[in-house]
Amino acid sequence: MLTIENMPQLYPSDFDLYLFHEGTLYEGYKLFGAHYIEGELGNGFRFTVWAPNARAISVVGDFNDWKPNSHPLKMVKHSGVWTGFIQDLSENVRYKYAIETRSGTIIFKADPFAFYAEKRPATASMTSRLDRYEWHDHKWLRTREKIDIYHRPMAIYECHLGSWKTKDGELMSYRELADELPDYVCDKGFTHIELMPIMEHPFDRSWGYQVTGLFAPTSRFGSPEDFMYFVDACHARGIGVILDWAPAHFCRDAHGLGRFDGTPLYEPVDPRLADRPQWGTYNFDFSKNEVVSFLISSARFWMDVFHVEGFRIDAVSSMVYLNHNDDLPYRLTNKNGGEENLEGIEFLKKLNATIFIKFPSALMIAEEATDYPLVTAPVDKGGLGFNYKWNMGWVHDILRYMSFPPEQRRDHHQLITFSMLYAYSENFILSFSHDELVYGKRSLLNKMPGDMWQKFANLRALYGYFITHPGKKLLFMGSEFAQFDEWKDLEQVDWKLLDQYETHRSFLKFSTALNHFYQEHACLWRLDHEGEGFEWIDADNNQQSVISFIRRGKRKGDYCIVVCNFTPTVYHDFKIGVPNAGTYLEMFNSDAELYGGSGQCNTEPVEAEDAPWNNQPYALKVTLPPLGMSIFMKETKKRLQEFTAHN
Template sequence: MNKPILSPEAWAIVEARSHDPFGWLGRHYHSEGGVVIRANKPRAEKMWILPEGDGAVAMQRIEGTDIFEYHWQEGDFDSVYRLKIENIEGHTWEEEDVYRFSPILGEMDLHLIGEGNHFEKYKIMGAHVREHEGVWGVGFSVWAPSADRVSVVGNFNHWDGREHQMRVRGSSGVWELFIPGLREGEVYKFELRAKNGDVFEKADPYAQQMELRPATASVVHYPNAYQWKDDAWVKKRAETQAFDKPMSIYEVHPGSWRRDGGDYINYRDMAHQLVEYCQWMGYTHIELLPITEHPFDGSWGYQTVGYFAPTSRFGTPDDFRYFIDYCHQNSIGVFLDWVPAHFPKDAFGLARFDGTPLYEHSDPRLGEHKDWGTYIFNFGRNEVRNFLIASALFWLDEFHIDGLRVDAVASMLYLDYSREEGEWVPNKYGGRENLEAVEFLKQFNHLVHERFPGAVTMAEESTSWPMVSRPTYLGGLGFTMKWNMGWMNDTLSYFENDPIYRTYHHHQLTFSMVYAFTENFILPFSHDEVVHGKGSMPGKMPGDDWQRFANLRLLYGYMYTHPGKKLQFMGLEFGQWPEWNFDTSLSWDQSNFMPHRGLQLMQRDMNHLYKNVPALHEVDFESGGFQWIDCNDAEHAILSYIRRDKNGGIVVVSLNLTPVPRYGYRLGVPKPGHYREVMNTDSELYGGANIGNAGGVDTDDYGFMDQPHSVTLTLPPLSCVILRPDEE
C-alpha cells in the first residue's frame, strides 16, 4: 500500500516524533475554508465528533494512519466538543480531545525556569491534578531540551507513546500536555525519543509519589486534601530551634528502627511509636535518613531518584504528612537527610534523561563519583540548580519539615574529591574548589532561611573549609550548623584505647576546644560509625562487658556536656551488640536487660537533664559557655570543666577516664555553697558500681585550680559526674 500524502507535521505525529502535535491535531482553519478537526487514536476503529448540543458527526480515517478527521466545509465551527471512540472489539467511550486545550504554563513560568529562579517549580512541573478551561484532568510537564519527542504514557493509553505526544514550549526545553479526565492515583511515565532515535521511558523527576520498588513508575498525587494541625509548632519554630535552645537529635532509618515481624511499619504507626519513645527518652528532634524515593534498599536512601517523593515503602505522601504533623503536635521536630551531591545511574531515573547528560556533567572527570557509582549534578546549569533548590524548599513547604541535613558536602566543594592526579578538572582559576557548587550551596541556604524562618540546615562536611556555618553575607556557606566530624573521630579514637594508655592520648579530647567555636557544631555519633565492619558502639570499647558499658555511659556524658548540639543514631542509646543492619529491626530485646537497659536509662536521664539545665545548652557556639577547670591531668586521665548559661548559671563536669576510682579528688569551683550531684553515670540504676558523693558536696573556702573555692570529690571509675549549685 502506498503511503498517504501527508504534510511533514502530520508524518511527525504518525511516526511519534512531533515537537508540536497541537500544530496539526485538534481544531484548525482549513486552507479551503471552514474548519478541520483531527484526532490521533491508536487502536480506534471508528471516531465521532460530539459538538456541544448536537448529535454525533462521523470522522474519516486517513488511510494508513490512526488519524481521524472531519472538515466543516462551510461556516466556523467554534463549539466545545468531545470525541466518541469505538475500538476493534466494539467497545465505545467518550473523552475530551487533548489537543483542543491551550497551554498550561505561562510565559513568566518559562522565563523563570530558564533563569533558574522558579523556586516553586514543584507546583507546575511534573503531574498536577487541576481544572483547565472548565475541565478537570492532569497537567504534565517535563524538562527535556534535547529530546526529539516526549509523550505521557500509562495504563490510560496502553503505555503507547504515539497517543499523548507533548508539545515543547519554544526554546525552554519544557514539554507539556493537559490530559482531561485523569485523576489522583494514575500511574505514568514519560516516553522520550532521543536525537539518535532511541526510545525509552523515564520516571517523572518532579513526581510527588512513586510506585513501590521494584516498580518504577510515577504516580499522580493531589496534595491539597491533607489538613494540617501543627500551626502552633510552626509559628514558634524560630524560637524552638534558636541557638540557645536544646537540640538532641535521634537519627532514624525508618526501615530498620522497628519492624512488625519482618515487615515495615507504616508512616502513621511509626509516628505514634517514635513520638512515644522520643518523649520518654527526651530527644527533641528526629532526623530521618533519606526518605526521598530510591530503588535500592541497600543505599539506605542515599541514592535518590525521587527528589520530590517520599518513599512508598511506608505509605503515601499524606501518610508521611501525618507522621510530621503528629511529631509537631507532640513537640518533636523532624529533619530530613537530603542528597544534592549525586544521583544513581538507574535507567528510569535522571541519568542521561533526554539521551544526553542533562542533570549531570558530560565529562566523567566532573560528572561521576567512581567510589559510589553515581553521577554528579551539574551545579552550573540554571535548570539543574533550580531543580535541587526547588526540592529543598518543597520539603519545607509541602511537608513542614523543620530542617535539612545535607549529605556529602565535602564531595561537592572539592573538584578533586576522592580523585587521583589527572582525574579531575581545575576551576577557571586553576584551583580545586568547585565554584559552581559553592554558589549553589550559598543560594540554597539563603533561600531556606529567607523563606522558612527557624528552619535549620546542617552540613555533613569533614574538611577545614572555612565558615561553613556562617552567613552568606559574611562570606560563609550559610549553613545553620555543621557536623563536627573532627570531634567524633578524635573522641572515638581516644575511647577505643585501653584506659592504661589513655594518659598518653589525653589531648585527643582537649584538642576539640581549640576550634569548638569556629563553627556552629553538632556532635554526631551517626549511622556511619556502626556500619561496614566498624562494629557496634559497645564493640568499639575496650575491656570486659562492665567496662565497655561504663565507657559508653562516660562517652555519652562527655558528649552531652561538651559544647555543641547532639545527634545520636538509633540503637546507640541502648548499646545493641550487633553492627547496624539496614535490613532488620534493631535488637530491641536487648534493651530489656542489663547492661543495655542501664545505658538506655542513663541516656534518657541525660537527655532530660540536658533539656532542663540551661548551662548545658544555652551557650553552645560561643566561648563564654565553656571554661576548663583542669585539662592537664593526663597522669590520672581526668578532665574537668564548667558549662555556663547566658545568666551565669553553671554546672561543673568531671570525667574519670580510667577504671580506677579517685577518692579525695580536689576540684576548683567558681561559687560557694552546696553542689548537688545531678548526674553520676556510675549509678547502680545504670549498671554502675554506685560509687559517688552521696548526692552532693559542700565547698571549702580554699581556692584551687584558679578558682576561688573547691570541693573534694569521689570520682567513680569510668564515669561522668555533673555537679550543680543548689541555688540554681
C-alpha cells in the first residue's frame, strides 16, 4: 500500500479544509469519498472522510477480509479529516470505514460521500467512477440556461420509480425505465418528471425520504451510470428531471450518519434538537459549518454530475420551525425565545443563493406547509430564496370542496375562490402529490362524490380548474388515468384498468388532451405569477356553483374564458360576461363524449352580445356542461380550423 506520505499530492489542500470548516466547500464531493486516482506512483482509490472525534479510522472491505487497521487513514493536520490511498483497488469493490471511537469501540460505517452502494439489504459502499459516461444532452443544457422558467408551461409528473411499473413483479432498472418512462411522460403532455427520492436508503417503505447516501443514486435500479442514462433519455425527449431531496433529517440505521464517529456529528449534540420522533430519524445540525458544506455539496453534486434541473425540498417547514409537527412534551425555542429554527433558515438561504449562482435556471421548490412569509422571494429581498412553493392551501381547499355532494357546495363556495386572495404572494405549484393519495386518504377519483359517472365527471371538472388556475402543475402517477385505489407503494400503478375499462381509457385521453392544450396556449401559463394574468368574471355564483374567469397571456388579445360548473345540472343559455365583441369558440370541454362525458358541448360558434354582464362590456350565452369545465376563445383562422376539426 502506498501511503499519503509517498503521494503528498493526494492530501486535501489547506484551502479546501478551510472552506469545509467555514461551510463553503460547495463541491465537497470532489474531495471526500472514494476517488480513483491515476499517477506515476500507482493507480487506486483515495479515501477521505470527516470524523473529528475518532481515535483511528481504516478502510475495510473484501480486499482485506474486513479487518480493521489493515488499510489505515491518517488525520490531516488536526482537521478532523482523515485520508489515505489504496493502490490497485478496482471499481465496484465493497468497503466501509472502521472507526475506533473515543471509548475504543470499533463501529463500521458506510461512506457519507459514497457514489454507489451495494443493493439493500446489504449496506456497504462501493468504489465507483463517475467520469466515463458519454452524455448526449449538450444542446438541452445550453437551451436550459436561456429558459425563463417563470413564463413557460410546467406540468410535472411525480413518480415513484419502484411502483410506476414492474417487470415480472420485480423492479425495473434505470435503463429499462429510460426506455419507457420519458416517452410516456412526454406523450401524456407533461414537461417535467419529479422523482421521489432516489438517494440511497435502506428501507423501501420510507420511499427514499430517510437516506443513508446523499451522493448515491439507489442501487435498487442499477449503477450511477445507469441513472445518468435515464436522465439523458429524459432530456432527449424534452423532459426536465426534478429530484425530491430530504436535507431535513436522516435515518438512524447503524451503518448511516447517526453518531458517525461515536458522537453526535451530523446531528445536534442536544438530543432534544437531534431527535425527530415523528419519523424516527435524526435532524441535521445546521449550526455546524461542515454539515452545511456536506448538504450543499450534495445538491451541487446532483446538478453537476447528473445534470438534473433541480429539487423539491421535502419538509421545509420542519427546517424553518423547531416544533413543526412534533408532539413533544417540551417546546424548543431559539436564542431569542422564538420557535424559528434560525440555523435552518440560514441554511436554506445559503443553499438557494449558492445554487442560483451557478444554475440561474434551477428549480428549487419548497414543500412548505405553513404561512411562513417570502418563501419564494430572493435572499437579498429577505426571502428564503426558493423560486417555487407547493400551494398546499389550494389543494386542501379544493379537495375538501370537491368531497361535498354537489347540493352542498353552495355553502362552501369560498373554498374554490379564496386562493386568489394569495395566489401571487408566492410563486406557486398546484400539487396533487402522493401525499394526498396515501394512508387511507383515497385516490383523487375515489375522493369524488356520487355514482361512477359523477365521480369521473367531478374529477374532469377538478382537473379543468387545476389546469386553468394560476400556478404551475404537478400530478402524481396513476392520477392521469384516474386510478381508483390509492397509491400502493409495493405494487405497480394499476395499468390493468386501461385494459379493462373504457372509462379509464377515456379519462387518459382527457388528461392528455388537457395537458397538451395547456402547453399550446400561452394564456394559461405566460403570466402565472403576475396579477394581470387573471381576472374574475363571476366569483360569487354560489347558488349555481359556477365560477368564470379570464386567463391572459402577454400579447394583446391572447386570452381565454374559463367556466366551471360544479353541479350535475346542465345550464342552457347561461350568460357570462366577456371583454370583447366578436365570435367565440369553445376550444375545450371536459364533458365531450370522447372523454366519457355526456356531450353537452357548444358545437357552433357563439356571437358576443352587446350587453354588459358580470362587469364586462359584452356577454355570451352558452351551454354549461354538468360537472364540467369549458374554455372559450376569440375566433381566429387557426382556432376555427381546430374547432371545425373537433366538431
